[in-house]
Amino acid sequence: MNNPDFLITGGGIIGTAIALTLKKKNKKLKITLLEKEKTIGYHASGRNSGVLHAGFYYTPESLKAKFTKKGNEFLTDYCLTKKLSINQCGKLVVAKDEKDLDQMKTLFERGRINEIDIHELTEKEAKELEPRVKTFKKALFSPKTSSVDPIEVLTSLQQDAIKEGITIIYDQKYLGKSKENTIKTNTDHFTPGHFINAGGLYADKIAKDFGFSSDYEILPFKGLYLYSNEAPGGFKKHIYPVPDLRNPFLGVHVTVTVDRKAKLGPTAIPGLWRENYKGFSSFSLKEFLSIGKREIELFFNANFPFRELALEEIKKNSRYYMAKKAMELADHIYPKNFKTWGKVGIRAQLIHIKDKKLVSDFLIEGDTFSTHVLNAVSPAFTASFPFAEHVVEKFNF
Secondary structure (H helix, E strand, O other): OOOOEEEOOOOOOOHHHHHHHHHHOOOOEEEEEOOOOOOOOOOHHHHHHOOOOOOOOOOOOOOOHHHHHHHHHHHHHEEEEHHHOOEEEEEEEEEEOOHHHHHHHHHHHHHHHOOOOEEEHHHHHHHHOOOOOOOOEEEEEEOEEEEEEEHHHHHHHHHHHHOOOOOOEOOOOEEEEEEOOOOOOOOOOOHHHHHEEEHHHHHHHHHOOOOOOOEEEEEEEEOOOOEEEEOOOOOOOOEEEEEOOOOOOOHHHHEEEOOOOEEEEOOOOOOOOOOOOOOOOOOOOOOOOOHHHHHHHHHHHHOOOOOHHHHHHHHHHOOOHHHHOOOOEEEEEEHHHHEEOOOOOOEEEEEEEEOOOOOOEEEEEEEEOOOEEEOOOOOOHHHHHHHHHHHEEEEEO
């Protein structure tokens, strides 16, 4: 079917959610979803932390605040209904000092405004929930934060999509578009009624073919988790620090996985090319030079603390340093218990080129023929279905 009503490139959680949402709105639509890889969840949707966030980090006017709570509720219900793996463990946010208490108050207020189920606890109350937790005077508790298996969720959703009559084609890499709005892939050509770009790490590159993303560029950040060799159940709750609200990264935290094991992380190391997963796999000299130039510019002249962030993140390549940071959050953390690094994830973080700032919220551009999802970073997995509703609401069926 080379002339679908909607052609979506990018078969991750966002592309899949958009396809399912379109079909829900109009069963008669012909929808084709293209994925450039031969396997499911090869990129961000299969490499993220697996945490379903509650939504209290985000400023009330943001799209992230608007969509995260609803997305959490949707995917929690979906996993329970489909009998998929889910660990409804909850999250503690802890403080190191008086300064953190001020930021914690900001988080609590955001949670209240965003109508999130969040509670202020004393140190004693926090320890009753998680005996190993360390905090200064107070903590926040989010009971709706949980963990899932991202690959399992995405696989189930794509099975739903196929049952709904959505065509999913793997090994279909977007290569460009003609003046007649024909989309070329590595093996085929498509002439859709509307094109949706959910291309993740290459969303900005694809968008430029259509005249969009002129002010934006994706900068890759490598995320790594360090896994515990302790028996499952060593931690009862996720434990997060109060984040630096100047940037969208949440700092080193203790994550309890869907199978109740613990991991520390993640890193947010500036990547050297877009798919900088392992060794020189997918190496691109052009990307290396372009991204390197951009990172050097930001190192010396960013309008956010990029230099401090980069230097701090590089230190996290050491499991000893990672464990040291986690010791601020919990008791009985020893480097000898954390020896295994997980697979690398890449955060496709959008930056505003002229302003030299990270784009903190979701961002979409488009026109009557094409829609481009330019910034779908965390908590995009959690927020995927309300986000898809937002993308689809502009279309008339």
